[in-house]
Every structure is written in C-alpha cells, then in structure tokens.
Amino acid sequence: MAGIDLARRAAAALIAGVTEAHETLSEQAGVLAGLAPPDRARAQRLAIATLRALPRADAMLKPHLRKAPPADLRALLRLATVELCTGGEAHGVVSAAVELTHAGGRRTEGYAGLVNAVLRKVAAETDRWARLPEPALPGWLRGRLMSAWGKVAVQHMEAAQRAGAPVDLSVKADAEGWAERLGATLLPTGSLRLVPGAQISELPGFAEGAWWVQDAAAAMAAKVLAPAPGARVLDLCAAPGGKTLQLAAMGAEVTALDISPARMERVRENLARCGLKAETVTADALEWQPAAPFDAVLLDAPCSATGTIRRHPDLPFVKDAAGIKPLFALQTALLERALALVAPGGVLVFCTCSLLPEEGEAQLATLLERHPELSVEAPDLPGIEPSWRTEAGALRLRPDFWPGLGGMDGFFIARLRRTA
Numbered sequence: 168m169a170g171i172d173l174a175r176r177a178a179a180a181l182i183a184g185v186t187e188a189h190e191t192l193s194e195q196a197g198v199l200a201g202l203a204p205p206d207r208a209r210a211q212r213l214a215i216a217t218l219r220a221l222p223r224a225d226a227m228l229k230p231h232l233r234k235a236p237p238a239d240l241r242a243l244l245r246l247a248t249v250e251l252c253t254g255g256e257a258h259g260v261v262s263a264a265v266e267l268t269h270a271g272g273r274r275t276e277g278y279a280g281l282v283n284a285v286l287r288k289v290a291a292e293t294d295r296w297a298r299l300p301e302p303a304l305p306g307w308l309r310g311r312l313m314s315a316w317g318k319v320a321v322q323h324m325e326a327a328q329r330a331g332a333p334v335d336l337s338v339k340a341d342a343e344g345w346a347e348r349l350g351a352t353l354l355p356t357g358s359l360r361l362v363p364g365a366q367i368s369e370l371p372g373f374a375e376g377a378w379w380v381q382d383a384a385a386a387m388a389a390k391v392l393a394p395a396p397g398a399r400v401l402d403l404c405a406a407p408g409g410k411t412l413q414l415a416a417m418g419a420e421v422t423a424l425d426i427s428p429a430r431m432e433r434v435r436e437n438l439a440r441c442g443l444k445a446e447t448v449t450a451d452a453l454e455w456q457p458a459a460p461f462d463a464v465l466l467d468a469p470c471s472a473t474g475t476i477r478r479h480p481d482l483p484f485v486k487d488a489a490g491i492k493p494l495f496a497l498q499t500a501l502l503e504r505a506l507a508l509v510a511p512g513g514v515l516v517f518c519t520c521s522l523l524p525e526e527g528e529a530q531l532a533t534l535l536e537r538h539p540e541l542s543v544e545a546p547d548l549p550g551i552e553p554s555w556r557t558e559a560g561a562l563r564l565r566p567d568f569w570p571g572l573g574g575m576d577g578f579f580i581a582r583l584r585r586t587a
C-alpha cells in the first residue's frame with residue numbers, strides 16, 4: 168500500500184458514502200478508523216470541502232465525461248476536481264487520483280487512463296471555476312426557507328454555509344482569561360471563537376477539561392435557562408452533552424437523559440474530561456418516569472439539523488422533506504412529555520438546531536394554544552441582539568447573523584414558565 172494517499176482514499180470513500188449511500192459523515196466513522204489523526208483530519212477536511220462545492224465540481228467534470236463513472240470513481244473525480252480548482256498542485260493531485268484508481272482493484276483500475284485524461288483537462292481550465300454559479304441549498308429546503316425567511320435572507324444563509332463554520336468553545340469559567348491564552352475571540356454572548364486551523368486536542372485546557380467545543384448559538388440554550396446553583400435540571404435529549412456540561416458548570420444538579428447508549432457514553436466521557444458531574448440516564452424520554460418533577464427541563468429535541476449545514480454539508484444529501492416530517496410529531500410528543508416533567512412554577516427551555524419554523528416557531532405557537540398555563544419569558548442574555556427575538560418572545564438564530572464575526576448555527580430557543 169506504500170505510496171497510496173490514505174487521507175484522499177478515505178475522503179473519496181466518505182464522499183461516496185454521503186452521495187450514494189446517503190449516510191452522514193458521522194455515520195461513517197468506520198471509514199476513518201485506523202488512520203493516523205492528521206490523515207483523519209485531512210480526510211474529513213477534503214470530504215467537507217468537496218461536498219460544499221459539489222455542483223461546481225460536477226459542472227467542471229460534465230463536458231469531459233460521456234457517461235457516469237462508477238460511484239467510487241465519481242467521488243474520486245469530484246474530490247480531485249475541487250482540489251485542482253481551489254489551489255491544489257496539479258501534478259500531485261492528478262497522480263494521487265490515478266494511483267488510487269489503480270489501487271481500487273478490478274472495479275476501477277481500468278479507468279486510470281480516463282481519470283488521468285479528465286483531470287488533466289480540468290486542470291487546464293480551472294479559471295472556469297470562479298465563473299460557475301455558487302452552490303445553493305437543495306430545492307426542497309431552499310423553497311421552505313424562502314417562504315419562511317425570504318430570498319435575500321436565504322442567499323445570506325447560503326453564503327454563510329459555503330463559508331463554513333469556525334470552532335467555538337464554551338468555558339467552565341474565566342472566558343476572558345481563556346480567550347487570551349488561546350488567542351481566541353471572546354464573542355458577545357460569552358463563547359470563544361478559535362482562529363482557523365487549531366488542533367483542538369493539542370490546545371491548552373483541553374486535557375484538563377477547562378472548555379469544550381460548542382457552537383455559540385448552541386451554547387445560548389443553557390444560558391437562556393440559567394439555572395440557579397443547586398436547581399434540579401433535566402437535560403432531555405442530552406447527548407453528546409454540550410448543554411449538560413454547561414448546566415453542570417453553572418452549579419445545577421443535572422440529570423442528562425438520551426435514548427442512545429453510544430451517544431450517552433460520549434456524555435459520560437465529556438463529563439469525566441471536564442471534571443463535572445451529572446446523573447446519566449439512557450432511556451426513551453417518552454417513557455421515562457422520574458421520582459419527582461424538575462425545577463427546569465431543557466429539551467433539545469431531535470430535528471432536521473438544518474441550522475448546522477455550514478458545519479455539516481453532508482446533511483442536504485442525506486435528508487429530504489419526507490425524511491424529516493416524522494420529526495415534527497416527535498418534537499410535539501417530546502414537548503408534551505418535557506412539560507409534564509416540569510414542576511409547577513418551573514421552567515421549560517425548548518430548542519432545536521433547525522431553520523424550519525415547523526421545528527421552532529410553529530411548535531411554540533401550538534404548545535401555547537394547548538397550554539394556557541405556560542407563559543413565554545423573553546431571553547435576557549448579554550450579547551443578544553433585539554432583532555433575534557421573535558414576536559412570541561423566543562430567540563431565532565440564523566447562520567447569517569454575526570456576519571462580521573463568522574456567523575453562528577441556526578437555532579430556535581424558547582423559555583417558558585409553567586405558571587400552574
């Protein structure tokens with residue numbers, strides 16, 4: 168296997184897994200198993216860059232392919248095309264792709280000549296790349312977002328998604344001090360934003376668990392809840408535990424519940440690394456019965472995750488309108504269950520990392536119709552801009568917000584008080 172670029176081979180496998188098998192990148196962790204950490208990181212980076220630019224790669228390749236090549240070869244061609252058109256050194260990129268075609272066994276080795284010829288042609292016309300239309304969201308999602316937020320907002324969201332996402336951290340304490348030590352930007356809401364390219368596990372503070380990776384918008388839900396020290400808080404749908412860590416760091420007595428045993432293991436690992444404590448429960452939230460209701464419940468319900476496309480460009484290839492529809496009913500059922508677990512006078516925070524009103528604004532509206540005993544409490548948090556507040560008093564966060572700072576994930580967050 169000497170001479171084979173393992174990172175590129177893994178990247179091509181990941182791309183094929185997303186576009187052909189409709190598996191997310193995180194569902195394909197096995198593809199990266201056995202790779203050294205730098206190769207793993209490079210494979211992920213290459214796959215993500217290719218998925219972000221796929222329509223442009225296809226437009227570059229189209230004139231040079233008479234018929235569609237086999238799936239794994241197509242992924243390799245798309246990967247090499249994106250590399251060539253974004254500054255990759257032509258000789259190295261083309262010969263790596265040809266070597267991988269040879270190494271692919273009987274299915275692909277006969278195509279080495281074609282791969283070489285096509286990529287040389289692409290390499291000779293990379294100036295076309297910048298003139299191709301910018302990649303847009305898939306039609307099913309674009310249409311829905313247009314009707315919710317309007318054309319200009321969607322164009323801004325698409326630009327944010329193409330730009331990708333910076334890495335944000337939540338700190339246990341001393342955000343200013345950590346910002347200085349890490350050379351990070353302290354964001355208006357208290358999260359830290361790293362400079363691009365940092366190797367997370369090598370940074371000061373990682374090993375001792377002084378901070379964890381968490382998008383600034385995702386971090387706002389626990390801040391909106393803001394439990395008093397010692398408050399009994401249930402983090403419903405908790406894994407991998409970003410919000411559990413925040414709530415525990417605020418001094419709450421946290422119970423973290425998730426249905427997935429594997430993901431719950433990640434919550435325990437994260438708690439252990441950060442030296443924080445929470446009770447962990449692996450159960451279906453719809454069935455679990457605690458001994459007593461809670462002072463507060465945070466429900467981060469499973470959703471389309473359309474607010475996270477800038478960091479997960481694989482999602483539009485894996486999800487579609489029909490696939491996400493059942494989630495709306497699940498969110499309603501989880502909301503009812505979460506509310507039943509809040510003590511009278513207590514607080515419910517509902518959030519989703521979605522840009523679809525069906526998973527945010529509309530859920531809140533129907534919940535309030537069903538439950539007149541609930542009142543919305545407008546989030547009051549340093550750094551929140553008035554334009555992020557919805558008419559109903561919730562927070563609508565979008566990837567095109569904070570344009571000068573590098574954006575944020577899309578989120579919907581509502582804080583409700585149970586008055587009876």
Ligand SMILES: C[S@@+](CC[C@H](N)C(=O)[O-])C[C@H]1O[C@@H](n2cnc3c(N)ncnc32)[C@H](O)[C@@H]1O
Nearest residue numbers: 404405406407408409410425426427451452467
């Ligand atoms: C959006 S993620 C949660 C992210 C998490 N709150 C965090 O901040 O790291 C949604 C979670 O809901 C969990 N889930 C889905 N259906 C569930 C159910 N019926 N009961 C409990 N957890 C569920 C999934 O396993 C997934 O981990």
